[in-house]
C-alpha cells in the first residue's frame with residue numbers, strides 16, 4: 708500500500724551531504740526484507756469478515772453506474788464479492804493468469820522504495836488488516852478493503868496492469884533523482900483519484916474513489932471540485948491533500964490516452980521543466996470538465 712503524502716515543496720538543490728543519507732527503515736518483526744508477511748487468513752475473525760461483507764455490499768450499491776466498465780468487470784472476474792475477506796492465494800489464482808500481477812500481504816504502509824519495487828515486479832502490496840465496524844469511513848492507513856476492493860479490479864485489465872508496472876519503474880527512477888513528489892502526483896491523480904469519460908459520462912476508476920463511500924459520490928456529483936481534462940504537465944504541477952476530499956479530479960478520455968501520454972513522455976525532462984513553472988493549487992488546475 709502507498710500513501711503518497713510527501714511534502715509538496717520542490718526539493719532543495721542538493722548540497723554535499725554532511726551526514727549519511729538516512730537508511731531505509733528495517734522491516735518490522737516477522738516481515739521479509741521486502742516487507743511482505745504471511746497472509747495468515749485464518750487470523751481474520753468472523754467480525755472482520757462481516758466488516759468486509761458490509762463494506763462490499765454498501766460500496767457496490769454506491770458504485771452502481773458510477774465506475775468504469777473495467778472496474779466492474781474486474782470485480783466480476785476476481786469474484787471479490789464471494790463472501791468474506793478474500794484469500795490472496797485464491798485471488799491470485801484468478802488475477803495472475805490474466806495480467807501477471809499478484810497481491811502480496813504487508814503489515815501496513817511500506818517505504819516508497821519497497822512499494823515501487825513491488826509495482827515494478829507486478830506485485831501489489833495489500834494491508835493485512837481490516838478496519839473496525841466502528842470506523843467504516845475513517846482510515847488512518849489503507850486496509851485490505853481499500854487495497855483489494857479499490858485497486859485489484861483494475862489490475863485485472865491488461866492496459867492498466869502495464870501502466871501500473873511502468874509507474875513502479877518510474878517511481879524507482881524518481882526516487883533516485885529526488886523527483887518522487889512529482890511522480891506521486893501522477894499516481895495520486897490517476898491510480899487513486901482518477902475519473903474517466905466513458906460513453907459521454909464521467910466515471911470513477913481511481914481506487915481512492917472506488918473504495919470511498921463518501922468521495923465516490925462527491926467526485927462525480929458535487930459542484931465544488933474542479934474536473935479538468937488530464938494533462939500530464941498540469942498533474943505534475945498540482946498539489947493535493949491526503950486528508951480531505953480532493954478539490955480537483957483529472958479526467959482521462961480513455962486508458963489509451965493515459966498510457967500513450969505516459970509512454971510518450973520524457974518524465975525526467977518534464978520534472979525539470981515544471982520546476983520553473985511553480986506548483987498549482989488544485990482549485991486552479993484547469994477548466995472544469997462538464998459532467
Ligand SMILES: [Fe+2]
Pocket residue numbers: 709849853854857858899914915
Ligand atoms: Fe491506494
